[in-house]
Amino acid sequence: MQGLKAPEPSAEESFTEIVETYQASLLRMCYLMLHDTGLAEDAVQETMIKAYRSLSTFRNESQLKTWLMSIAINTCRDMRRGAWWKHIRCSVTLEEIHRAVPPASDDVIALNMEIAKLPSKLREVVLLYYYQDMTTEQIAGALNVAPSTVCVRLKKAREKLRLAMKGEAFDE
Amino acid sequence: MNEEKDRAFVHRAIDEGLSLLQPDPYLAQRILACEEEKPVAKKISRSLVLALALVFALTSIAFAATYGFGILNFHPEQAENRAYLDHIVSINETWEGESFTAALHEAVFDGRKLSMTMSFFPGEDSDPVFVIPRIHGVSGEREIQVSTQMSTGSFDECGFWIPSIAPGHEDACDQIGLDATVEGDGETGQVIRDIAAWEVTFDVLRPIWPIAFTKEDEPGTDEEPWTEKEYEEYDEQFRKAYLEKMILLNREAMLSPFAAASPFYDVSMEEKMDYADWSEELLTREAFTLSDRLVFRFSTDPLPVKTSGENVEFDLPDGLHLEVTELNVAADEVSFAIRMTGKEPGKVLTMDDWRHRAFAVLADGAVTEYLASSCGQREDGSLLYTGSCMITGEPSSLTLVPVEAGEEQAIMKSGDVPERLLGSVVTIEIEGAAPVPDP
Numbered sequence: 001m002q003g004l005k006a007p008e009p010s011a012e013e014s015f016t017e018i019v020e021t022y023q024a025s026l027l028r029m030c031y032l033m034l035h036d037t038g039l040a041e042d043a044v045q046e047t048m049i050k051a052y053r054s055l056s057t058f059r060n061e062s063q064l065k066t067w068l069m070s071i072a073i074n075t076c077r078d079m080r081r082g083a084w085w086k087h088i089r090c091s092v093t094l095e096e097i098h099r100a101v102p103p104a105s106d107d108v109i110a111l112n113m114e115i116a117k118l119p120s121k122l123r124e125v126v127l128l129y130y131y132q133d134m135t136t137e138q139i140a141g142a143l144n145v146a147p148s149t150v151c152v153r154l155k156k157a158r159e160k161l162r163l164a165m166k167g168e169a170f171d172e
Numbered sequence: 173m174n175e176e177k178d179r180a181f182v183h184r185a186i187d188e189g190l191s192l193l194q195p196d197p198y199l200a201q202r203i204l205a206c207e208e209e210k211p212v213a214k215k216i217s218r219s220l221v222l223a224l225a226l227v228f229a230l231t232s233i234a235f236a237a238t239y240g241f242g243i244l245n246f247h248p249e250q251a252e253n254r255a256y257l258d259h260i261v262s263i264n265e266t267w268e269g270e271s272f273t274a275a276l277h278e279a280v281f282d283g284r285k286l287s288m289t290m291s292f293f294p295g296e297d298s299d300p301v302f303v304i305p306r307i308h309g310v311s312g313e314r315e316i317q318v319s320t321q322m323s324t325g326s327f328d329e330c331g332f333w334i335p336s337i338a339p340g341h342e343d344a345c346d347q348i349g350l351d352a353t354v355e356g357d358g359e360t361g362q363v364i365r366d367i368a369a370w371e372v373t374f375d376v377l378r379p380i381w382p383i384a385f386t387k388e389d390e391p392g393t394d395e396e397p398w399t400e401k402e403y404e405e406y407d408e409q410f411r412k413a414y415l416e417k418m419i420l421l422n423r424e425a426m427l428s429p430f431a432a433a434s435p436f437y438d439v440s441m442e443e444k445m446d447y448a449d450w451s452e453e454l455l456t457r458e459a460f461t462l463s464d465r466l467v468f469r470f471s472t473d474p475l476p477v478k479t480s481g482e483n484v485e486f487d488l489p490d491g492l493h494l495e496v497t498e499l500n501v502a503a504d505e506v507s508f509a510i511r512m513t514g515k516e517p518g519k520v521l522t523m524d525d526w527r528h529r530a531f532a533v534l535a536d537g538a539v540t541e542y543l544a545s546s547c548g549q550r551e552d553g554s555l556l557y558t559g560s561c562m563i564t565g566e567p568s569s570l571t572l573v574p575v576e577a578g579e580e581q582a583i584m585k586s587g588d589v590p591e592r593l594l595g596s597v598v599t600i601e602i603e604g605a606a607p608v609p610d611p
Contacts, residue, residue, distance in 0.1 A: 019200035077297040111185040119270040130182035
């Protein structure tokens, strides 16, 4: 007897799953890029809209993630170039967020602050590599740069973070 | 192994530390609902393609033009000064940092003032950084102190933003000219006559606190100066911003009002506060972090500063005795110091003893323009008058004309000594002129 084949998920179902999988981490990543909760939410929404429109072109999970991150990074860059700097102040600062959540350990607060202080190019690779668990090749694809560039930026970022965290993490 | 540990640490830091940021449970549904009315994608028109090609071409031309931003673009008034042209040093060094690429093009030192031209090209997606220049020179065993003065581009009193965030000056950091005037001993400052080695440092400060702009322009105009109350109110917003951990800039994106108005600023120190100290000052406040430091090194052979040779002395009809103790003619500035004594030796003079109170400077073979002057009493009772003026051209002699305060500009503009003053002027031959090379 031949088994029944499970039906293919619809585009809507696939999209809903993508949003559920990536939304939280994208939101936090965008916040660390933009330092503004409202803009971070807008950036995630924009990213998801673009992803939905291109959903049919993705063949595997790896490609989708690279694309999503690429859209998110570019959206954040656009926002920094445009409204944010002319707009002026953050709606919620990192310090306020830390104050509002259950007491986080000092190293957690310190690391977030140090990541937020990194120059944007270094911050991007740190977030993609350490937080989005992407490989250097995937990051290179998302940022449209050479893998060696990603490695150099990661090295610089590690050095800065290691120094800032007083050698507690990010050893070579 | 460390990679995994670091990844887990970053995940924990961001997920725990930013747990307040929660995803929107209805985001997918909202997007799906909106996308049912999806707009039709537009094709790029042929005219848009042509327009983009034109923009690209113009950008390339602008880049090429910028890269050639030299001393003569900065000081075009020296285009005919052969000695000046002969002393321009081509540096053409570039530095690539995380936020921008910097290029130092040319420099020239006239013994009193170091002029440099440079360009900053911000990265495409770089966050703005504030750059503070510091200049240090050595000539032989002498340390050269200078005060920096930006002269072109979008600049603050102590530095500039890259990219420029001043409204209307977005492209202003690619053609920057910087003048730095020598300070130090002597009544009118130090004059350097030998080869000088320079170290030009740019501290790159990355803002940590959010940036805001004042909502209104500074109160008052040239015709209607602002009142004390208006000043205090305007100033207060910078102090308030500081306490709220926010960097407040005025409408020209200047940082100095914020720096000067913060509670840490000691008004009594105002005169001692040098722009070179601002970098440290701003970093101490934790509003910024030092993200980079770029250093350029080069040396200059100074354009010979012309002088009067020995001190020149002369008497005025009203009995005052004048001694020109310093007279320096640099490429574009004349500076001088004149000591005034009375008929009776040791008599303490006051400003009331000197009817004229100012000097106009006229040049043979050059044009002068009033710049600044001051007069003070010395310990021995004499008066010391110091002044400076801009000069265009190479004078063979200078004529000092004692005038009523306020008369200088009109007389220097006319270039003629009024008849009533003909008996009290002194003309000084200028020595040490630079040899002019054959064309």
